[in-house]
Amino acid sequence: MLTSRAKLLFTILSIFSLFLLLLVIPIERKPSANGRRRHQLHVRSHLQQVAARHCDGTLYSDICVSTLADIPNLTSKPLPDVIAAVVNRTATYVRSSATNCSSYLRRHGYMDFRQRLALNDCLELLDQTLDDLRTAAADLTCGNNSVHVSDIQTVLSAAITNQYTCLDGFAYVNEGGVRPSIEGRLYHVSHLVSNSLAMVKKIRRRRRGREAFEGYGEVAGGFPTWVSRKDRRLLQANATSPNLVVAKDGSGNFTTIGAAVAAAPNNSATRFVIYIKAGAYFENVDVAKNKKNLMFIGDGIGKTVVKASRNVVDGWTTFRSATVGELLFAQH
Numbered sequence: 579m580l581t582s583r584a585k586l587l588f589t590i591l592s593i594f595s596l597f598l599l600l601l602v603i604p605i606e607r608k609p610s611a612n613g614r615r616r617h618q619l620h621v622r623s624h625l626q627q628v629a630a631r632h633c634d635g636t637l638y639s640d641i642c643v644s645t646l647a648d649i650p651n652l653t654s655k656p657l658p659d660v661i662a663a664v665v666n667r668t669a670t671y672v673r674s675s676a677t678n679c680s681s682y683l684r685r686h687g688y689m690d691f692r693q694r695l696a697l698n699d700c701l702e703l704l705d706q707t708l709d710d711l712r713t714a715a716a717d718l719t720c721g722n723n724s725v726h727v728s729d730i731q732t733v734l735s736a737a738i739t740n741q742y743t744c745l746d747g748f749a750y751v752n753e754g755g756v757r758p759s760i761e762g763r764l765y766h767v768s769h770l771v772s773n774s775l776a777m778v779k780k781i782r783r784r785r786r787g788r789e790a791f792e793g794y795g796e797v798a799g800g801f802p803t804w805v806s807r808k809d810r811r812l813l814q815a816n817a818t819s820p821n822l823v824v825a826k827d828g829s830g831n832f833t834t835i836g837a838a839v840a841a842a843p844n845n846s847a848t849r850f851v852i853y854i855k856a857g858a859y860f861e862n863v864d865v866a867k868n869k870k871n872l873m874f875i876g877d878g879i880g881k882t883v884v885k886a887s888r889n890v891v892d893g894w895t896t897f898r899s900a901t902v903g904e905l906l907f908a909q910h
Contacts, residue, residue, distance in 0.1 A: 628653050629642070629647050629652065630643055633777070636773040638769040638772060639773075641773065642664075645773070649663045649667075657777065658781060659718070659719065660777070661774050661777050661778060662714075662718040664770065665711050665734075665774055666711075668774065669708055669712070671766055672707050672708055672767055675704055675760070675763035675764055675767060676704040676705070679700050679701050680701065682697065682756065683697050683698075686756075689756070690752070691893060692751045693748075693756055695893075695895055696751055696756070696895055697756065699898065700747065700760065702897075703741075704740070704744070707741070707767070710734070710736050710737040710740070717729055718730060724781060724783055727778060728783075730778050734771055737767075737771045741764040741765070741767055741768040741771075742768065744760075745761060746897075747895040747896075747897060809849060818853075819851070820853035821842075821850050821851050822838045822850075822852045822853070823853045824853070824855065825857070826855070826859070827857075830853075830855060834859065834861055835863045835874075835884065836863055836864070838852045838854075839852070839865055839872065845870055846869075846871045846872075847871070848871060849872075850873065852872065852874050852875070854877075854882050855882065856876075856877040856878075856882055857882065858883045860886060861884070862886040862899070863884060886899070
């Protein structure tokens, strides 16, 4: 039997042990929380270092680092995949910019012809930019990106140019609040693309053959390698069987080039040949981007002549005076 003194001592020891247990539990948890915070800080610091390394040499390094730091699994991604992620992120800003331009058009019905034309130019250019970014992202993730470096640089350069071409449309316009309302998003897109373009330079290029000029791709038989063998034969042939004929005198399928282009199939997978007979065609030929794989053949320099008079003085933007088309070939 325990004496009352022993019982008292046992009770005191039990209470003291319980007190120590309660005291130790929070002490053990606190280092765990601190450890997690330290780990998070370490991971964040490592991400910043990796991002800074990728962004070295870019013109807009702050934007570059902040963009890369938000890319999932950044530290384990190869450089082409990192650039592709930035390109895809850029596409979301392009869509935002297009929405902004469309909203401005809807809200401001009082705009004059030039303002409305310039904004519509921007929408078309932003749409083209999305195509350029999709092409770049596909080439970056194709598994053979070292061969496509020149192509990637070309489409990214075009994407930057599109933003400034959009803004150029307001150079001779009583722009009011139009340009200030859209230029911030456009500049941000151009900065993101500029950073991507700078990082592409770090991809090790693999040359499969000889280039006529560095950065312009390889040449085979006097033609760039992207010109197919069938297209080379078409360009070299003395006579090519056309799909449509344009003639001023009515002896062909159409009397205007624009009508022939409109009749051509959309998104053609094969070359569609339009023969334009000798004559002076006074028209602006706008080739929409869905009119792919067109080939124009004329009767020779000074015989088949296409001319027009759109210019800035008459209220047109420079963009609208150009002919635009994907995979368009012309031969005299």
